[in-house]
Amino acid sequence: MTPFPRPVAALLALLLSAAGGRASAAPDEFLYTVQPGDSVWTLAARYLHQQHTWQDLRTNNQLRNDRLQPGQVLRIPLPWLRLTTQEARLAVLQGGVTLNSGTGWTAARADTALPPGTWLRTPADGTATLLMQDGTRVLVRPSSELRLIPLDRAQQEAWIKAQPASDAGPRTSASTAPVRIELLRGGLESTVQPQRDDSRFEIRTPSAVTTVRGTEFRVSADADSTRAEVVHGRVDFGNALGNVPLGTATGSRADLGLQPVAAVPLLAAPALEATADTLSADQIRALRWPPIDGAVAYRVQWFGADRPARLLHESVQEQVQPDVPPLTDGPYQLRVRAIDAMGLEGLPAARSLTLRTPPPRPRTPPLDVHWLDRRVELRWPPLDPQACVQVQIATDSAFAQVVLDELTPREGLNLPAPHRPGPYLVRVRVLQTDGGRSGWSEPRAFDPRSPQEPPP
Template sequence: MKQHRTPSTPISNKSKAVLTRFVLSAAVTTMLSSSAFAQKLKGNPGTISVTPAEVTYYALERDTLTSIAKQFTDKPSNWEIIGKRNKIGNDRTIPVGSGIVIPAELLAEEPSTAKVFALAGKVIEIKKNGNEIELELGSVVSEGSQIITGKNSFATLALVDDSRVSVPSNSQINLAKLKITKFTKSPRTEIKLVQGKVESKVTPLTQNKGRYEVTSPLAIAGVRGTHFRVGINDNGIGNEVLEGGVAVGKPETPNAMLLPAGKGNVVSATSVGKAIELLPAPSLVAGYQLQERPILQFELNPVGNATAYRAQISTDAQAQNVVSELFSKEARIKFDGLNDGAYFIRVSAVDSNHLEGIPATHAFVLKARPEPPFLLQPKHKVRSESVSFKWTATSTAKFYRLQVANDAQFKNVVLDQDKIADVELNTSQLGLGQYFWRVATIIEKNGQLDQGPFSPIQAFQILAAQSMNPVVDTGENTMNFSWPAEPGQSFLVQIAHDPEFKKIYFSKDLDVANVSIPRPEIGTYYIRVRATDADRFIGNFSPAQKFEIQLRWTTGNGEPLNSVGGTVRPVN
């Protein structure tokens, strides 16, 4: 492994600034490993053959090692290294057609680019010339550009070898180097982390003999794996290895320790922290797979020693197309603002060193639209022979679907009616007992009916309807009325001249289930009663009961004239 170092910028008065480097490179030591002699390789003069590790050039007339070094490496002085690789001891003319092997490590470089593979929110690119633009999906970025993500903004860049660089929210990177080698097209990439975090998933460089570096303040590390994270936190530079290995150290001791997969450490201005086991991946409490509300909710099984949790929502299982992200100190996570669709949630635990642990990815579906209406009635209780279900209107609804069940899980549905065009439904099909009800909105989408999720469930009881005991005109001067009652109830009793109770004759609030009033004038009357339960539930009025006050004979003192058969009444 060849170590590469670049000058660093001071970051404090107390410590010497150095660089964290994650390096994957082709080893120059392979230059001397071949036993093939250049003069034994023959080919068509002026042509080349290419492998990931090297280029073989078949010499033209008057070609020398110096001219070949200049042509392929841009440095004539590299003739000596090329000579050793090909077992040629001096810079002499090469026989026409002789094959000269040039190691990929020496090849000249040419500019490359990266493409915005995934993007969410507002992501800014500051170009090398200082121009600032807002990136879009598919935008091409070049060497020297700075990529800045704001709150809840994300970007994933795709390199020429299909490596991925993910920049989460509140982060900034500098594309310090974006090049490829001539002929072999091997990538030469250097990412400078300025703020926040960067996650890299690198195509194995053993295949293309490329080099990939991430530099950040305070440490130097040589990457021997393909999936790792680097982040700036309050303690220094956090290194987290998910696949492969990372050799971490200071510039003077670049290989102080090897971090294997599943390990991390923190490098400060003064020391290289010890290897720490990354926290295990959190698991989710069951029930997350289908999200039916615009506000998504996930509950985690707590991870020991975790101080926080990081969660990302993406449209792919690799979490490269991230659409939302948050940190939570609680094991309960909420997201908002997502469209219906299939997603993945990636969660990881964060320890006291600010190191993020092993991630776990779970698939789920969001189906929250069309949103259900709000339920209006019934609530809690119904004291009526029929039940009136009412809900609010939704602007996009074509129909509604109502379900009533005996259980909160809706395993025993007793009423299921769809294509309800109105916002209410009346039924007398339900008997006394406990019930649960819910309503869903149905819209027309792409020429087909599309039902959204059901509303939150509302429970209610159907209790015996309020009634009046039969009213009989006994002819007495006082009329007595009574009705069935339950403990703790209070009542409103009304008597009217008409069945619509527009002409009220008598109205009174009572704490007892009976009332006496002076005998009304002769005529037709209607009486009803309404109960208020001990829990303040106000029921419906009982059906109006009609009664007649008839003519009677009275004595001189106004008492009714009675006989053996009862009150004496005039004969019609």
């Protein structure tokens, strides 16, 4: 039998492997079966990172020319591909967040890339915000543990094959593959960018799977149950025993080994009081919201003013007023939502405010009053340069009938005798330029008709 020329034999081997069974792929490579119309240029533009070109594709597959035959199998190293599992970025964090990429748990740092397969933990006083390549944002609440699930080979190949063909012109930005998160415990609050029909955002827990194609939603889980709440949009929520579609302002719960409950409406957002935007901690604690029917508790969250907003503190409480954690003065956002008996959390209420600690109250000055030569002499200790003293003289002890109200920066004041006879009462207090003020001093009485000097 006359042997085939070497190029023909190589091509036949590729065709036979494609027809009779899939070629064996190495662990770090993807096998692509050439389709009609494919060329090394279009494949490079469609699938490869910018640093890899059609020449690399030719060299890796030992192609003698640029011709490709339908059914031909090309080997592409996985690191060359730009259509792989999305990489997350740890945008902001709070507290002792830790990561594990297979070499043990280490302290996390902000602006760190998290490749697929990475585990993340937040402590009871810690939070993290993940940003995906497509703009999806995931807030990881305190006491949570999750893993970014890498696509397996079958999922990866199905995703790559689903990408639309492109010409050999300038490369567009890299497409993003499906995102899958395994949440073992804790809670996530996600804002997912609209997903294509061949893509989806998925959160897996021990008792349910939540699948999304663009929405704002929350998922929380423990070893026994999972809860999903949709603030806006739609998600599919289910497990092996059943599936529940969830629309805007609905939620469901799935206990381990049981099918999810039917969708229920989420509780309404609390109505936070509309008061001044700049408040002290005591004024914030005095805020109230009307009780929500069906609520057994409320989740209170404090976010910073940075972007993306950092979750600084959260608590679950029964009272209809916010707790205030130790915070420095500055702008914040307060968010509150009600929790029902199933543990589903309702629609959120948000209030932007500025925390400002009032200056320390100045000390009430001691007042000395003397009646000398038919003049009233008032004296008090030296003042701070940024302060002055308010002097009031009245004819009644309630100071409803004030006959003199004067400000002075000096350490005393000499006044002529009043025109009408007494008795009179005088009091003083310190006023500061930053708004601080002391209490009034004890009123001191004097009477111009008396030849005696008032007692000290």
